[in-house]
Amino acid sequence: MSTPNRPPSTEVTKTYRRPIPNTWWLKKRSTLLFMIREWSSVFVALYALCLLGQLCALSKGAESYNALLAKSLSGASLVLHLVMGVFVLYHMVTWFKISGRIFGSGPLSPGAVTAINYVVWVAASIGVFYWIF
């Protein structure tokens, strides 16, 4: 006989948890794009290492820097830089979009925040271009 005034037991005795396959991220477009963004971080890091290598060569003098530049013009290097460029651009575009979501509120809409990112990026790129050339 049940005890009066005792609430019914809510204890769950045997539940089933569905396994998650390693390919879970391939099932939806959003998770696939997310994984591409995550992997693009590797190319961003690689690109940063290339820049550090250039700075290191520059610090050693013109001869060292020119030798590195000559190596950079090989076919394999150009392909690598092209691939890195594509992934770095993709990484940048996704984070510009996310920054809109984070900071876009009140008078500044998410679209406006993303647009400001692009404007600053283009302005900085033009500035660097004129500074170098």
Place this chain on the structure above:
Amino acid sequence: MADQIKLTIWRYNPDKGEEYRPQTFTIPYQKDWSILDALNHIKAEVDGSLSYRWSCRMAICGSCGMMVNGTPRLTCSTYLNEFYPNEVTLEPLANFPIIKDLVVDLTDFMDKLRSVKPWIIRENKKDDEDTSKEYLQTPTQMESYYQQSLCINCTLCYAACPAYGLHSDFLGPAAIALTYRYNNDSRDQGREDRRKVVAAENGVWKCPVVGDCTEVCPKHVDPSAAIQRTKVNSAVSWFFSALKGGKRE
């Protein structure tokens, strides 16, 4: 013969020793039926043992969430005419343990929700007792948290979140969205209490920004934005605390 539609429902009954398995029902198609109406038809006319949760039928209570063709949806506001003449597959909400058929165990979510103290906290406990005192807000102050206050705890965001699926210790979208809601309420003074939970390892920092939680939210709460903003607030708070030589947690 009247139009018909097929519903494949994933079922589980541990009391009968049944494995997790699909069962297909062919039922009359009514274009104005929600999926919940179809489930009620099956329960009343075809198989009374089918288990699922529902209550309000108007997308307010958040009880009837299920995976509809792989996407977390409220079945009371999802209609058969969206899928007809194709088949509809129903599964229990993903990432939660299944109790029976379409009913999942929400104990973990309820514990997490409680841990962020989703209520207004006042530093002076006497404020809770003094019911005559008013705490006025400007429309702008209310606007800062209104969107997150629309959360109905339906847990669709948890079912959509791959981070929660892979790491069940993650605090999760709705709990963090509600943290954001109360932290941004001008009447609340409990930000520090909640910071210990949301800024911890299993808090906001476990979110890898997939954004599916926001996509599936039936109330347009945007938990993803709330999580990312909480990350920014948490980082800024930590930075100034470190500058002052405060304790790093």
